[in-house]
Amino acid sequence: MVSSFNKMHILLCLLLATLTTTAQGQTRIGFYDITCPTFQTIVRATVQSSFRTNPAVAAGLLRMFFHDCFVLGCDASILLSGPSTERTAPPNLSLVGFEVIDAAKTQIESACPGVVSCADILALAARDAVVLTGGIGWQVPTGRRDGLVSQASGTVDLPAFNDPISVQISKFADKNLNTQDLVALVGGHTIGTAACAVFSYRLYNFSGTNQPDPDINPAFLPQLRALCPNGGNVSTRVALDTGSVNRFDTSYFVNVRNGRGVLESDAKLLSNPTTRTFVQRFSGAVGGPALRFTNEFARSMVKLGNTELKTGSRGEIRRVCSAIN
Known part of the structure; x- marks a missing residue:
């Protein structure tokens, strides 16, 4: 049986280990x-x-x-x-x-x-x-x-919905995230929606041309225009991953690869050789590539979660999340 002294000693060691880890950031x-x-x-x-x-x-x-x-x-x-x-x-x-x-x-x-x-x-x-x-x-x-x-x-x-790929890469690099992390984390767009307000300019007057963004697959354009008519309700929300809005899978990358990316920033992933390589890798045949995407996403999320940490004596433990103590 473990004595009371030994129990206290074990708890003290665990506490010191926690404090040491936290103090090291x-x-x-x-x-x-x-x-x-x-x-x-x-x-x-x-x-x-x-x-x-x-x-x-x-x-x-x-x-x-x-x-x-x-x-x-x-x-x-x-x-x-x-x-x-x-x-x-x-x-x-x-x-x-x-x-x-x-x-x-x-x-x-x-x-x-x-x-x-x-x-x-x-x-x-x-x-x-x-x-x-x-x-x-x-x-x-x-x-x-x-x-x-x-x-x-x-x-x-x-990162903004209309950032060029070079700006996206730079913003991620500022957080110690590389290009692979960028593409993996943007893959989070496999779930969720975007308001027409942030991408409808691509449908009707891209870069002041009075024409749609040439990166949009012509077969996809009528679908987006039906959802976001010119002069229509800009708050209408559209799936970022057409056909799989509530499912965390690789179809987002398949859509991007096929010119069916909704946001300009998503479509631009094909404009850079490095980001295009990861889009192609994550959108491959079901089985290996699907597993690789989910694993890489998890790895990049842990990496993202360690960005500019506040630990030890920095910051506080809030009593309520909406206000400082």
Whole structure:
């Protein structure tokens, strides 16, 4: 039988290991195993419940995590409310899923007050959203802390729907993400939608030519025009992955390869030899390539999730995700 002294010694060693890892600016698997062992179960159940009511929340949570990490790192700054915060910036006005994170946080605070960061809740929720839509699961390193700053001006770092491929590559490189990471993560567009407002210019007057974007497959153009008529409702939302909007699979890459990318930034993946290579790889025959995409997506999500970490004494553990303590 283990003595009380030995038990205390073991717990002290585990605590020191946690503090050392965090002080070194790293996340790790199992960060909350002792301090909040029900953390992942609560997040998963909350995301599942919301998904059953509204499947679109899966794409919303994934996009929210991506937008959070690209501005000031993965520190839940996207969740802060108030004037001129990130969530008030145009790229974030259509984000959905804030209530899911808030609900999970409320339950976690009841079970383990002051322990789990909103940033880690969002990272887990994004993973669970992918799994619920048929994607692969992965172990999410945790130990992030929540940021104290959120500014709408910071969203200039976000990749935009009309960014040339060179700008996309540069923005990802600024976050220590390479071109393979770029294509894999943009593959998250296999779920979700975009408003006509962000791509209808491609359908009628691309670059002031009064003609459609030549990158659009002519057979696909009538379908997009029917969904987004010239002068029609710009808030109408269209699937980014035609025919598979709620399924995490490789059909997004098949569509891009065939000139059926909805966003200009997606279509431009074919304009660069390196990004085109990854599009072709991820859109290949079912079996090997499909597995490679899901694995590479998971790897790149872990890499993204370690962007500009706040750990140790940096940041805080928020009591509510929408406000600093």
